[in-house]
Amino acid sequence: MRLNDCDPGFKHEVAAEPGGAGIRACFACAACSARCPVGANRPAYDPRRIIRLTLLGRREEVLASPLIWLCSSCYSCGEVCPQQVRFTEVLTAIKNIAAREGHAPPSAKITAELLAKQGRLLEVTDFENDKRSGLGLPPVQQRPEDFQAILGLKPSEGEAGEEPR
Amino acid sequence: MKALLFLGCTVPVRNLNYELSARKVCEVLGVELVDDQSLACCGYPLKGTDQAHALTIAARALAQARAHGLPLVALCSACAGTLAEAEHHLAHHPEAAKRVNAELAPLGLEYAPGVRVTHLVRYLLEDVGLEAIRAKMTRDLSEFTFAPHYGCHYLKPAEIIGGPDDPEAPTSMGELIEATGAKVDNYPRLKDCCGGGVLGADEDLAGSLAGAKLAELNAREVTAMVLVCPFCNVMYEGQQKAIAKRMETKFKVPVVYLTQVLGLGLGLTPDELGFKLNRAKPKALLAAFKS
Incomplete structure (x- = not known):
């Protein structure tokens, strides 16, 4: 050295x-x-x-x-x-x-995009809320607007459930 | 007693048995959990690569809790830890608080120090109290032995979490398990990390961290391993089969949540506590509760 x-x-x-x-x-x-x-x-x-x-x-x-x-x-x-x-x-x-400086693993970018798209890491659809309601649990919602504002990211286009690019 | 429930991302989607049992136990113990649909992510997933934004996201939740005037109580240890760290950092760094408030102002939120952040288990211990919990027990679980897994973010950093446990000799989960009459196994690998934090970066490494504890508990004939964090659950329940396969062995370590054990002692049924959703089922325990 x-x-x-x-x-x-x-x-x-x-x-x-x-x-x-x-x-x-x-x-x-x-x-x-x-x-x-x-x-x-x-x-x-x-x-x-x-x-x-x-x-x-x-x-x-x-x-x-x-x-x-x-x-x-x-x-x-x-x-x-x-x-x-x-x-x-x-x-x-x-x-x-x-x-x-560009050394982060690819998962890091996906995490930020998921938060901008869903406001949470895991997607919540009717499927999840039906399951919750069957157990007597209150529904949960996706409210990504605050996360988009904080991260300065617009959600990418794509089908629901598809991993953002 | 009233607290604002912080569900986080994982529990309300993947761990409904934990959420269900936590809500039922709180109901029986007279704790009112308030829901707020706008609470979501704690910021933890961003911390490794972008802690400035992670802090703003945590501050958003703290500002919401302050608006409710309630303590913020999380089921996930990573959420509880991240939010407690953010509160500690912002309370001690006014310049950081000023920066996050500039970012929160357009959202109509303002962070100010003083929000109490805790994990549900610590809330039960500190606010309801062991004596009151013991007094509500209706079913004796003394024929069972449970192995607690405290996990890391439930205990550390101790200077921020602030007790009641010594992270090198934790007792709080054991005390709650014993309140049901059940026995506690403080096995040699009690303090081992689940490895969940590196699952995304290196699956083999994560599996070897969790695997050592699973192998030890597999040989100790406990009724079940007891968890308080959905990330630890990913490793010990979700990955259990894959880890055994990689180690070229077989495990049968039942995995339950602490709130499920407490619920049984409090007279709730396995169905009410979501045991149908447990994948590594505690068969001996459930057999005793067949009606």
Whole structure:
């Protein structure tokens, strides 16, 4: 690794994102890595390593890594961290930067489009409401207007039930 | 006692047994759950890639709860956690509150700090209370043993959820199960994550996280595993067969919701509690309730 290839500003960029400031406090004890259930099943996923690479400024290596999308967001690392790094939040900050640069998995775009189309993740049709009413449950509705306004997205065209493009 | 019910996206479509049993149990315990059709997504699904918009969506729900003047009570642990985190973040970051309010103003909503967000199970414990719940029990379940799965977002981050559990030694679900007379199995893998958070990114990884707990419970002869979150249900009930197949084994771990167990103790019938919709059925339990 050549230091000249590193981006010393990357850690500041992460720290400036909401939830990212904790990265400044890490003293590399690896309590997070020891407690991580994902790392226990997939040793390549190592919270301390992601933090060190970020602090070193390995910007592209971190943002383009498929590993950053493997956090199960169980928050176990945060409970054992003696420095209150809050790694789940730090990684959310890193993933948000990665997403803005086109590294998000395709499901991310679909999620936003589903919310703009339905106002909820899962579609509600007469079928669902008939089932609910058969059990004596009140109907639920799709009211996507607020979500379209917040996300600045118009729902895409398409048949009901079809995945938006 | 009155609370605003936050159903979220998954429960009212995929987990009607959870919703039904939660509503019935609240009715018996004298808790009025208020519905608001305009409540929908909590914002959690967007957090990983776009936390600014996720926060605005959560703030929208908080603003709606404030307009009702009621505590916001969720059935899904991810919804409860996301909304509690948003309330905590916005209450401590006035500049973030200012930004979301600029985005909420055109919708006729305004966020202000002070909305109480909680999970239904914690609401039952803290507002109804263990003594009052115990006093309403009419049916003894002492012949059964249940294995609670607390899940992650029900307990953590502890600094935001604020108790009553210690996330490294949780007891609240066990206390409620014991209120029915039933026994609690605090098995070695009690605190394991279900893996649901990575199901979309890596199915094998998610399956190995859930599979270790299923294998352990399969060998322990519990009446059922008990859940309080629809995401955990996706893994332990919905994916149970697929996970067993991948591990080249077979599981028979019955899966129920805590509100279904409480409901049986409170004298409700399996039909009233939606047990017909359970796919990994607790056969021993249901056999005892055949009329």
